[in-house]
Amino acid sequence: MLSLVGYLDKLIAAKEEQPTDDLLGRQIVKQRESGQVDRGALLSTAFLLLIGGHETTANMISLGTxxxxxEHPEAAQALREHxxxxxxxxEELLRYFTIAEFAMARVALEDVEVGGTVIPAGSGVLMLANAGDRDPEVFEDPERFDIERGARNHLAFGYGAHQCLGQNLARAELEIFFATLFHKVPTLKLAVPAEQLSFKEEAAVYGMHELPVTW
Known part of the structure; x- marks a missing residue:
């Protein structure tokens, strides 16, 4: 983390020397015009862009593939043909994996009773979106992966006013990828035995450390 923050700090310093025509560069120009330069805010924005714009989508690509x-070659075949x-x-991959749990932190604005338990006003609440996306009252046979399910009412992007700002871009990226991969590379397969692969069990965003493939 320290190494990453150091890299982003140097990136911002370079853009301060010579502002570029991108989001960070334009923020630097705007801050100077307003006289309110906030390096910490720029650093937070850069970190958010990296995590939201790369880490989540890259992990969904590897996990879905x-x-x-x-486990589901029939789904790959279906995408190959259609x-x-x-x-x-x-949408089913997003529901099935729900890789970013940190999106569901809230504060109760008033006393709320859930399942016979009262959550007092002002209390912090951490909800498990992954559990919600496996709720049998919402999704029939929720443990089953089914690309024909057609359910978009999952919590992978959070819920309400604080939903993921980049969800439409993420959907577009993933749809383009999975509509193309198995069709263009029909002989794709793992390059190593599945049991040798490792998963990011310890990370804030779930995913795979690597996914070697061949064709």
């Missing part, structure tokens, strides 16, 4: 190559099914395949 792994799942369909190992790339237009990628839209619903992506």
């Amino acid at each position: 792994y799942l369909m190559l190992t 790339p237009e099914k990628a839209e619903w395949a992506v």
Whole structure:
């Protein structure tokens, strides 16, 4: 983390020397114009862009590819023959993995009773989106991966006013990827035995450390 923050700090310093025509560069120019230069805010923005714009999508790509190559080859075949099914395949992958739990931290604005327990006003609440996306009252046979499910009412992007700002971009990236991959590379397979692969059990964003493939 220290190494990453150091890298981003140097990146911002370089853009302060010569502002570039991108989000960070424009923020630097705007801060100077207003006279309110906030290096910490710039650093937080850069970190958020990296995590939200790369880490989550990259992990969903590797997890989805792994799942369909190992446990659900029928889904890969369906996408190979019908790339237009990628839209619903992506929604099911998002529901099935729900990789970013930190999106569901809230504060109760008033006393709320849930399941016979009162949550007092002002209390912090941490909700498990992954558990919500496996709720049998909402999703029939929730442990089953089914790209024909057609359910978009999952919590992978959070809920309400604080939903993920980049969800439409993430959906577009994932749909393009999964509509293309198995169609363009029909012989794709793992390059190592599945049991040798490791997962990011310790990370804030769940995913895989690497996914070696061949074709």
